Amino acid sequence: DGGITQSPKYLFRKEGQNVTLSCEQNLNHDAMYWYRQDPGQGLRLIYYSQIVNDFQKGDIAEGYSVSREKKESFPLTVTSAQKNPTAFYLCASSIAVDNEQFFGPGTRLTVL
Amino acid sequence: QKEVEQDPGPLSVPEGAIVSLNCTYSNSAFQYFMWYRQYSRKGPELLMYTYSSGNKEDGRFTAQVDKSSKYISLFIRDSQPSDSATYLCAMANFGNEKLTFGTGTRLTIIP
Numbered sequence: 425d426g427g428i429t430q431s432p433k434y435l436f437r438k439e440g441q442n443v444t445l446s447c448e449q450n451l452n453h454d455a456m457y458w459y460r461q462d463p464g465q466g467l468r469l470i471y472y473s474q475i476v477n478d479f480q481k482g483d484i485a486e487g488y489s490v491s492r493e494k495k496e497s498f499p500l501t502v503t504s505a506q507k508n509p510t511a512f513y514l515c516a517s518s519i520a521v522d523n524e525q526f527f528g529p530g531t532r533l534t535v536l
Numbered sequence: 537q538k539e540v541e542q543d544p545g546p547l548s549v550p551e552g553a554i555v556s557l558n559c560t561y562s563n564s565a566f567q568y569f570m571w572y573r574q575y576s577r578k579g580p581e582l583l584m585y586t587y588s589s590g591n592k593e594d595g596r597f598t599a600q601v602d603k604s605s606k607y608i609s610l611f612i613r614d615s616q617p618s619d620s621a622t623y624l625c626a627m628a629n630f631g632n633e634k635l636t637f638g639t640g641t642r643l644t645i646i647p
Contacts, residue, residue, distance in 0.1 A: 464544065464639055466639040466640060467626075468637075469635070483634075512577075524582055524585045525635060527581070529578055532577070
């Protein structure tokens with residue numbers, strides 16, 4: 425059963441804490457992406473990775489970090505430097521650049 | 537001005553009606569155009585993907601691209617209550633990994 429999984433589905437964090445969101449895909453896709461979705465603003469790109477051990481900042485990378493040690497995995501860390509982290513986080517993957525992106529089910533992060 | 541403009545709705549139509557969803561864009565370099573459907577608290581699901589002007593049909597869905605007017609549309613025929621969702625348009629340049637999304641249109645099909 426191929427697809428993209430994200431965990432956890434819901435996450436609560438206290439202010440000042442770092443938290444890591446998981447994203448795994450078994451589609452054999454080279455490219456992976458992290459987006460943030462806020463009401464009325466659409467999806468905004470945080471980070472993306474075209475190949476293992478390489479990643480690039482998107483439009484809103486400040487306060488976030490990523491790693492790409494394996495093709496299947498692209499975890500996102502929301503650090504305490506992110507001023508407004510409460511949002512819906514979406515991971516996506518594609519075969520390569522210029523191809524359609526497929527999304528995971530998302531993680532809703534709430535900062536208490 | 538945003539690169540991609542999309543009316544957020546909400547849009548309510550009776551079951552069986554034809555639905556028209558639209559996006560306009562300002563960046564003439566956009567070459568790939570996509571429509572995603574997103575149910576509440578779920579990830580977006582790719583509905584249509586096209587890279588040329590004209591129409592592309594898939595079942596009850598038709599995507600239309602007019603590059604000269606910088607305008608794309610998604611038509612849904614014989615709309616069903618299960619079509620109730622938020623519809624997002626997205627577009628990208630050649631060789632660009634970044635998708636630019638519209639804000640989404642919330643659609644409700646009334647039985």
